[in-house]
Amino acid sequence: MLRKASGVLTGKQRKVYLIAGGVTKFAKAHPEMDFRLMVKKAYDYAMKDVPKLKAKDIDHTRISYFSDHFARQLKAASMVQDFLGLNPKDSRRIEWGGATGGHCIQAGWETIASGRGDVCMAAGFETMSRVETWKGNEFIALASDTNFDYPNGGFYTGYYALMVQRHIYEFLRKRKFADVRDEKKAQRMAENEAMRIMAMISVKNHTNALHNPYAQFPVKLAVQDALKGEMISYPLNRPSICTMSDGAAVLMLASEDVAFEYTDKPVLIRGVGGGTDTMRLADRPHGSVPLFPWEDEATYESLDYPGVHSFRAGRSAAIEAYRHAGIKDPLNELSFVELHDAYASSEIQTYEDLGLCRYGEGYDFAELGHPFMKGIDYGMKLEHQGTIPVNPSGGLIASGHPVGATGIMQGVFALWQLQGTIGKHFGDDTQQVHDAKLGLIHSHAGTGSSVTVSILEAVR
Amino acid sequence: MKKFERFRDVMDEIKKSGAAIYKSPDGSDNLVILYPYSVSYVHSYAQDSRFFLGLAEGKLLGSVCKECGHKYATPRSHCMECGAETDWLELPKEGRVHSWTTCYFGSEEFLKETPFNLVLVEFEGVDTLFMSRLMKAKQDDIYIGMKVRAAFRKKPRYLVSDVYFEPAD
């Protein structure tokens, strides 16, 4: 449990801003570019956006990639530094599973907030096309306990399916279908209901990606199409799962002293948070919910938490980030969220972790249309469309998930949203969230074993 | 050397001949080779060893904290709650499905075993769960709360998969 007052985030740190970003188009494979050239392209794009920033002004670099197995090159970050011509500046590699990109941004924040430097590059990449998909699944599964989890099947989609099955049981079976006496029948009804709502999220994210030129899978889908997708690990089917990608993303971070010299539209990193949980799903405790200050213990009296149904790391990261940013009502204060939807199920679970709704309300929250964009035709009737757009970029499901780049990609898209420059960078402003003031980015590693939340604010 | 405009064709070709050229949409020629890599690790189970030896004797061993009494369905030589040393705890053979899934796809190593079921098993009076396979059950048969019983491989491979579960009813 987090203590009430954390010594780390006193608000006395130097203010840190995002000033520019770049992303390569995420794709199944980029055989015409190695990882160095991918980062270079994203880097050049970012530098071109702030022409007053020169390479000599960059004090530090933090470079992230997830897997040495995909890279088949240890110290690959050194080769990026080298290729960009940034030696002999201070640099290091950041790795923290699926949350690698989110941690890389926060490492950049720490570098500047501490006063160590004024400008820091956060860059990330992954080249997952270098092995077949099933081998890639094996590499990713090596980020589960290799003694106790991996030999049972070594498959991350399976682990997330175990988590959502319990989530469905806790929050649909025990509530919406509480009256159904036949246990197995009730569970099947609840699973079907969850699959229908996950299909809605798949449609939302794929539709959002139609207007994002960097996205890997922009496609117009109907809920019926998404429901018919090939079953991968029950109840998760192909349209509700992200795939593997090649890609790179770069963010430039700057201190308040210099940020406004480079751009008149810097975006403030107003809060950062992180959280962790046990590596083995099996070891997750069954205790009580870490509460936001506005929540009441009585709300979750009968809920064993986190068990395997929720991400305690995500909740802990949100508590820290909201406290740091002074957020008391995320649903109304945040303009949009870019969260780690490696699975449509984890998008629903994450609404609850982030306090966009209470635990147990995630399915209704999606079904009512709250996380959809306003003004876009998703081919379904949504009662409260667009309360808080979640994954206006298309998220991981439709943009792609080159692990080390993913969290940084979210940061780049959020930067452009808050600058109001989506139209400029996407060549299409359909996905621009109108008058975006505060954005949240959420980066998540292996079954929720570590999560970061960062809060970004427009200052224009 | 063979040249292809589809990367899938390049991947198929290099498995045969070891090298091929990918002509990308930007017009460039990219040489692609097959680069094998394999390794065998010397792997000690160290403080968890008794768990794996236990499986070979048909026993499922968890841990119980000597200080606070917290019971784990996996080996943890030190308690996650209080940090104290734990004792070994023999778990019941029977438990219930806490959560489950049927996998139709997976890692290369386990592809030939698909579809297979993964379960998290809960045991009466034990505070945490155990991940395993559920055999002799199809997707439609499985539900949360279902009684399951541990079974053990006759010839141990000293892997966690030496134990698996079967329906108990």
Ligand SMILES: [Zn+2]
């Ligand atoms: Zn203890």
